[in-house]
Amino acid sequence: MEFELIERLKSALPHDSQLPLGIGDDCAILAEDARSEQLVTTDMLLDGIHFIYDTDKENAQSLELIARKSIAVSLSDIAAMGGKPQTAFLSLAIPRSWDADQANELFDSFAKAAREFQITLAGGDTTSWNHLLAINVTVVGKVPKSKAIRRSGAQAGDFICVSGPLGGSLSGKHLTFTPRVQQGQWLREHCTIHAMIDISDGLLADLGHILQQSEVGAEIVAEQIPISKQADEISDNKSPLEHALTDGEDFELLWTMSKSEYEKLMQQKEGFIEVHHIGNITKEKGCFLVDQQGHKKRRGDEGYVHQLGEEESLL
């Protein structure tokens, strides 16, 4: 059903020659002026799926963290295109059981997040209903003309890189992460990046999006994958490596670039840019994981299942 949605909309919709890029990347690209293009991304965050507000539950989260995450998720999409976020639009479905203090806390939290991320909240829509909190955020950003980094440009021989340790985001990072907006822009300005995405569905799933759209394959090396402290500390039936490969909501950047650009990057990069080379793009399709014994194993693009639900992001 999920994959079908993209295909269905793509095939059912008229082609718009005014639209440089539509459904299927981190953001849509809209024509702007002679020098710049606009990036637009939209995300809906739901109580019980992307956050837990229901105060009966032990692991309920503060409205401040919920509002911040709601904006940060879209900023991560802008970052993945190398763009600069500018303006956000907010829609809120608020439980009718809330009192004014709760509503005001939510509004203030959005204003605070907008200040932190230096974007303007330019509009929105609020309705109350008998169900749980639902939040939609649309963010508009900017990128120099033809410079947006898409998912479709990976080339055989490219180095595959990630911007930080992966896995175990559910133990906290999914609510407190800082979207890699500065890093995305720095990479776009200083390097030739062939393809980029943010890791929201999990390393394998999001690498899968790059591979599919670029019509290439990949070989990633288990030992080179940076595993987060949180993934190391989880005690369940999955190894820390498996968490790093398949957990969602890391919101790190995943990109590909030529070996020579990678070498240039490692010499030039500023302190706030973290780079982990985890493998290479191959001409042969399919994604293979090389383990510590040197064995290659084909790995699909295992999707990430949200806390309680499933999700697909068209953008």
Added chain:
Amino acid sequence: MEFELIERLKSALPHDSQLPLGIGDDCAILAEDARSEQLVTTDMLLDGIHFIYDTDKENAQSLELIARKSIAVSLSDIAAMGGKPQTAFLSLAIPRSWDADQANELFDSFAKAAREFQITLAGGDTTSWNHLLAINVTVVGKVPKSKAIRRSGAQAGDFICVSGPLGGSLSGKHLTFTPRVQQGQWLREHCTIHAMIDISDGLLADLGHILQQSEVGAEIVAEQIPISKQADEISDNKSPLEHALTDGEDFELLWTMSKSEYEKLMQQKEGFIEVHHIGNITKEKGCFLVDQQGHKKRRGDEGYVHQLGEEESLL
């Protein structure tokens, strides 16, 4: 609580000098290029509030009508600024109980609505959850630079006009209306319109928004208010006139213009432009209704309550 949201966000947010118009009109205006500006509006539509899908209910509505309305509501906001809609972004929270046929029917309905309204669906986001259908639509449109028609420009002496009969929308029109996009653009191109809004909350409430933002008052004449056939046919304790004054979701345009521009308009207007002169803008604040006996009665900006809930549109 509702009014406070706008004020709270306005006061809590940094002023953005790059943003020609933020929260508080039908759309936000974003700078684009030397010749044009961009309009952005966002609306969240919820099952049980803006439509009824729950198939247990007798008056349940088809997904085709629901998808169409979800887009049409935002197009009406673009129309109210005199703009041309271009691109839409969709977020869907889909009940987990749905089967693939239902989801596909919804997607196809959105594609159909996009074709009908000649806009591009450029992206979106889908999640399934254990609650009711929630839909968010963000529409981006265009208007020549500095030509967007705001709520704040009404002047004493202006004629107040509406684009069609009002009231009783709940008996069907709220799902089948055609947003006045052509009319809004025609008016912007051919006339000097001082202020415009679309009637989503009800005539008195939306006129109230113009009066408040323009810092003027109004006198409207009961006999001149066009009352829809649907409002005439409702048998409840409200008169047809009261329905026309206070029912929401008419999605007609409400605008003000000088007497001389009005006279020019009545000579020039093409067949698809419907104009009803319902009263005049006054220097004295407050909104007054003149009844058939010539008595003036002050009327507040009575808000419209949605089928089951309350709503406020920041845009």
